[in-house]
Amino acid sequence: MSDLTTPPHPAPDAASEITERWWHRATGYQIYPRSFADSNGDGMGDIPGIIAKLPHLSDLGIGFVWLSPVYASPMVDNGYDISDYRNIAPEFGTLDDMDRLIAAARERGIGIVMDLVVNHSSSLHAWFCKARAARDCPEHDYYIWRDPGPEGGPPDDARAAFGGPAWTYVPEVGQYYFHYFSPAQPDLNWQNPALRAEVYDMMRWWLDRGIAGFRMDVISLIGKDVDARLYEEGPHLHPFLQEMHREVLAGRDVLTIGESWSVSTETGLLYCGRDRDELDMVFEFSHIREGWHPELGKFAPKPFDLVAFKRALFSWQDLTREDGWHALFLSNHDLPRQVSFYADDQQFRRAGAKMLATVLHLLKGTPFVYQGEEIGMTNARFDRIDQYRDLETLNHFEEQIALGVEPEVFITGANRNSRDHSRTPMQWSDAPNGGFTTGTPWIEVNPNFCDINVAQDLGDPDSIFTHYRRLIALRQQNDIVAFGHTRQLLAADAGVLAFERRLGGRRIVVFANFTPHPQRRDLPEDVTGRGEALVHSHARRDEVPGQLDLAPFESFACQI
Template identity: 65%
Template sequence: MDDARWWQRATGYQIYPRSFQDSDGDGVGDIPGIVSRLDHLADLGVGFVWLSPVYASPMADNGYDVSDYRAIAPQFGTMADFDRLVDAARARGIGIVMDLVVNHSSNEHAWFRAARASRAAPEHQYYIWRDAGPDGGPPDDRRAAFGGPAWSWVEEIGQYYLHLFSPQQPDLNWRNPALRSEIHDMMDWWIAKGIAGFRMDVIDLIGKDVDAGLYEEGPYLHDYLREMHARVLKGRDLVTVGESWSVSLDTALLYCGRDRGELDMLFQFNHIRESWDETLGKFSPLPFDLVAFKKVMNDWQALMNRDGWNSLFLSNHDLPRQVSKYGQDGEWRVRSAKLLATVMHLMKGTPFVYQGEEIGMTNVPFDRIDQFRDLETLNAYAEQTEAGVATADFLRGARANGRDNARTPMQWTDGPQAGFTDGTPWIEVNPNHGAINVAADRADPDGIIAHYRRLIALRRDSDLVVFGTYRPFAEDHPQVMAYDRRLGDRRLAVLANFGSDPVRFDVPDAMAIRGRCAIANAGPREALEGTVTLAPWEAVAVAD
C-alpha cells in the first residue's frame, strides 16, 4: 500500500552491545564488533536495529544509567566507531534506533553532581527532591524496582531524591522546562548523526506527580510526549517506540493513536506478566497458560485493528529466552522456536527479534548466585533470602525469569567462548553453544535462521501481512492458537500447536482455507479444513 511507513514493513532487531560481539578481547561486546556482524543482520533482512544504550555510563545497570548523553562509553568504542556503524548499517538498508533513557540519569551525570552540591544550582531542579517526612524518614513508602526505598538521602543538602530503579539512577524532573529543552536538544543532536529513531525506556514514568502519588502514566505524560513530538519528531521520517509496563487497553491509543502526535508504537508487557505470580513477582514464575496468553494478544490485536500500531515481541534484554519460556528448549527446540516466530511475525504490527532468538538460544543453567551479573537479580536475591526464601527456590526463579538469561554472549560458533571474544567474557557463555550457534544453524537450509529469513521477507513483500485485519479462532483451546488475516479478498490462516504431543483440531468453517503454504515448520500444507492432526509444535500458514 502506498501510504505504508517504512517501519510497518520492516522487522526490528535488538542488539545488547555488551553481549553481541567483542572486537578487542576485553570480554565486553563493542561497536566495532557490531559492525563486523552487520552482514548477519542484512542476510536476515532486518530493517532496523534497536541498540541498547552505548552512552557514557558507570554501568551500574549496564548502560541504563547515563552519565553523558552525547558521549560513547569507552568500553563500547568511540563516537567515530558509532558514526561508522550508522554508515555501514545504512549501506545495508538498516537503520540504527537509539535507546532513549530519559526517565532517569546516572548519579554520576554532571547534572546530578551539581544538583546534589547546592540547592541553588539550576541543575538541582533537574531532579526530584523532597524534604524528610514527619518521622525524619523518606517522604513516602514507595519501593524501588530494584529493591529498597525509592528515596535516598543527601546529607550535604538535607533532602531526599527519587530513584524509581536504583540509587545510582536518580529520576529526572520533567516538570522543569529547562530539563525538557536539554533532552530535546540532545535528541536533535543524535538525529543529525543519521539515526532512524528512538526506543524510549520506561517512558510512561516521565509524567509523574509525586505529591499526588501518581508515578505510572502520570497526569503530565501525554503533554510531554506531544511537546516532544512537536519540538523534535514531527516531519521527520523516524520510528518511535515507547516502553510502558503500566499501559492498558484503555490507555494505549493515547500514546500511539494516529491523530495523537505522540509515538508510533509501544512495547506493552501484559502478555509477559501473565506468567508472573501476582504477589511474589517475576522470581516466582507461573506455568505458561496459552489461553491467557492468547487473550492478551487477541485483545491488543483487536484494539490496534482500528488505530495505532502493535509491536510484536516475546524477547528482549529484560526477559527470559522465548524458546525456554513459551516453547520447548529440549527435543522440540528448533520446531518450537520456529512456531513462536511464525505466530508472532504473522500478526499485525512490527516484529522485533532479540539477538540469538534467530538461532533458538535458551535460558542459561546458572546454579550459583555468583554467576549472575544483573543488578535486579542480585538485589532481589539479597532481599528474598533475608526474608526466608530458600536459595534453591530463588535460583529456580532466576533461571526461569532472570534478565541474565538474555544477556549471555551471542553464540556465533562452537569454538572457545562461542566466537564472542578472544578474552574472558563479562558473563559466562551458555554451555550449550557447542550445539546452538549461528554457524551450525546457518549451515542447515531448513534451520531457524532460514525460517526467520522467510518470515521477514514475507512481511516486507506482503500487504496482507502488514495491513490485513486479524481475527482469532479457538480462543479457549488450551493447546492450539488459530487466527487469520484478511485484506480485501485475500486471506492468510495461521494454525499452531503449542504442545509436545500431537493434537486433533476441528478447523472452524469460517477459518477453513485452501491455497498455497506460505510458511511451515513441520512440512507444507495446502489446506486447513475439517479435522486436522497437528504434529508436536507444528505451525503452518496457508494463503488463498
C-alpha cells in the same frame, strides 16, 4: 533517511487509512551491545564488533536495529544509567565508531534506533553532581527532591523497583532524591522546562547524526506525580510526549517506540493513535505478565496459560485494527529466552522456535527479533547467585533471603525469569566462548554454544535462521502480512493458538500447537482448502476433510 524512507502512499488496506511508512514492512532487531560481538578481546561486546556483524543482519533481512545503550555510563545497570548522553562508553568504542556504525548500517538499508533513557540519569552525570552539591544551582531542580519526613526519615515509604527504598538522603543539601530504580539512577524532574529543553536538544543532536529514531525506555514514568504516588502513566505523561513530538520529531521521518509496563488497551491509543502526535508504537507487556505470579512477581513464575496469553495478545490486535500500531515481541534484554519460556528448549527446541516465530511474524504490527532468537538460543542454567550479573536479580535475592526464602527456591525462579538469560553472549560458532570473544566474557557463555550457533544454522537449509529469513521477507512482500486485519480463532482452546489475517478477499490462516503432544483440530467451517503454504512447516493436513493434525510445537500457515 532517504535510503530507508518509502514515498508516502496509502497502504493496501483501505479501511485502515494508514499511510505507509518505511518501518511498516520492516523487522527490528535488538542488539544488547555488551553481549553481541567483541572485537578486541576484552570480554565485552563493542561497536566495532557490531559493524563486523552487519552482514548477518543484512542476510536476515533486518530493516532497523534497536541498539541498547552505548552511552557513557558507570554501568551499574549495564548502561541504563547514563552519565553523558552525548558520548560513548569507552568499553563500547568512540563517537567516531558510532558514526561509522550509523553510516555502515545505512549502506545496507538498516536504520539505527537509539535507546532513549530519560526517566533517569546516572548519579555520576554532571547534572546530578552539581544537583547534590547545592540547592541553589539550576541543575538541582533537574531532579526530584523532597525534605525529610516529620520524623526525619524519607518523605514516604515508597519502594524502588530494584529493591530498597525509593528515596536516598544527601547530607550536603539536607534532602532526599527520588529514584524509581536504584540509588545510582536518580529520576529526572520532567516538571522543569529547562530539563525538558536539555533532553530535546540532545535528541535533535542524535537525529542530526543520522539515526533512524528512538526506543524510549520506561517512557510511561516521565509524567509521574511522586507526592500522589502516581508513577506509571502519571497526569503529565501525554502532554510531555506531545511537546516532545512538536519540539523534536515533527517533520522527521523517524521511528519512535515507547516502553510502558502499565499501558493497557484502555490507554494504548493515547500513545500511538494516528491523531495523537506522540509515538509510532508502544512496547506493552500484558502477554508477558500473564506468566508472572500476580502478587510475587517475575521471580515466582506461574504455569503458562495459553488461553490467558491469547486473550492478552489478541486484545492488542483488536485495538490496533483501525488505528495505531503494535510492537510485536516475545523476547528482549529484560526477559527470558522465548523458546525456554513458551516452548520446550530441549526435545522440541527447533520446532518450538519456529512455531513462536511463525505466530509472531504473521501478526499485524512490527516484529522485533532479539539477538540470538533467530538461532533458537535458550536460557542458561545458573546454580549459584554469584553467576548472575543483573542488578535487579541480585537486589531481589538479598531481599528475599532476608524474608526467609530459601536460596534454592529463589534460584529456581531466577533460572526461569532473570534478565541475565537474554544477556549471555551471542553464540556465533563452536569456537571458544561461542566466537563472541577471544578473552574472558563478562558473563558466562551458555555451554550449549557448541550445538546452537550461527555458523551451524547458516549451513542448514531447514534451520531456524532460514525460517526467520523467510518470515521477514514475507512481511516485505506480502500485503496481507503487512496490513491485513487479524481475527482470532479457537479462543478458548488451551493447546492451540489460531488466527487469520484478511485483506480484501484474500486471507492467511495460522495454527500453532503450544504443547509437546500431537494435536488434531476440526477446522472452522469457513477455513477450507489447502491454500498456498507460506513458510516451511512440518504440520500436515489430515486425510479427513476439515481436520488438521499438528505435531508437537508445530505450526501451519497458508494463504487462501
